Amino acid sequence: MTAARGRTGRPPLTEERKAAIRLEIARAAVGLFIAQGVGATTGEEIGRAAGVSSRTVWRYFPTKESCVRPLLSTGIDTIAAALREWPAGQPLDEAFDGMWAADAGLPGPDVGALVRLTRTEPGLRAVWLQTHDEAEPAFARALAERGGLPDDDVRPAVWAAMLNAALRAAVEHHAYRTDPRCGAADTRADLETALRTALAAAATGIS
Secondary structure, X not given: OOOOOOOOOOOOOOHHHHHHHHHHHHHHHHHHHHHHOOOOOOHHHHHHHHOOOHHHHHHHOOOOHHHHHHHHOOOHHHHHHHHHOOOOOOOHHHHHHHHHHOOOOOOOHHHHHHHHHOOOOHHHHHHHXXXXXXXXXXXXXXXXXXXXXXXXXXXXXXXXXXXXXXXXXXXXXXXXXXXXXXXXXXXXXXHHHHHHHHHHHHHHHOO
């Protein structure tokens, strides 16, 4: 009996490598969208810019607009972790001090440019809002865990909605206000200030 022939071909990609590919595609897509617009950008161009085939692009993303999701969702898990560890009596904005010091939860300048595009690109707007919609349950679970509340308690869901809206409003406010076409500077300090102000406003109803 002859020995079974071993498998050939490339080994399967790890989850870490898959995530890295998604992020490379996202960065390439954002760069092209900013440079030439969404309508003028094709999946083939995104693939070339990312160093992958168009087939790979479509394997990971159903539409060209959805390619940007990894950049928009960056930080959701970090924010949820910060919420779980938020000490009682500490202001909400201070719960993220360590995260912001490490730039782990602050979107980069490309994200600001992308958020500005969501004003005129309905497909990108839908992806931006869907990303926040999907983040909300993660925030609610973190707040429920922090407060030792049961799964059927509605308060964490309400708090998460307030927090989520505050984060989105702050990023949008900063992105629109710092549009380089208006000669405004886009600084990390200004973004952090906007986020702290928004979170302080939202925290009025979170305990």
